[in-house]
Amino acid sequence: MTIPARPNKTGLHLLIDSTGVKMLGEGEWKTKKHGADYRRQRRKVHLGIDAQTLEIRTIEITDNAIGDAPMLPELLARMPPDEPVC
Template sequence: VQVPYTRSQAGLHLLVDSTGIKFLGEGEWKCKKHGPERRRQWRKLHIGIDAQTLQVRAICVTSNNVSDAAVIPDLLQQLPEDEVLESLTGDGAYDTQPVHEEVIKRGGIPIIPPRKNARIRKGKAFVHRNAAIAACRRLGRSIWKRWIGYHRRSLVETKMNCIKRLGERLMSR
């Protein structure tokens, strides 16, 4: 199904995140109170939203053992080839070489906080990551996050909450 969307005016700033969704099993309170009676099953929902329009631009559902970083090629493939990707913002789970390479290949800037023990690496894919490491060491992580605009990633958390709240009361028989 093709759903129309509004393109961003000056390039796409994609915000990505994932969350777990339980689709089989008892509720959390019952499990904590009485113990689990049967195995609960989860799926992982990965979404990418446009920071300007807040529209969901890419979505993928995987099993719960798939890493966040492994899904980035699938999410980016859902975007039109002619659309300019300005940046991709994600949490530390996306701080991997394949993610940096995919974002650079699409012409974007990865805005991903480096791990606390991150080291400078060689290669074209790590130019922005190395700059982030240097800035975090010089300024501190919290100042770097404010300076680079990392906190707009909370918009994808808000969208994720909207999606989960909608599905909270939907059931099928």
């Protein structure tokens, strides 16, 4: 996803982090009604945040099994090429 932002010409300090999100599906009501246990689906939202302005600069959504380190090249590739990342 491309997010418009003001470029930082002095060098961008990009903070990378992720958080898990539970996806509600059609079976969610069955658990509430019948107490049945099933495997809930989760997704992970990976964010690249400007350390100075706290603006979200890049974002990627993956399944829950993907960590931050494997996503780093993808997040950096989405940054503008004329903006240096420190």
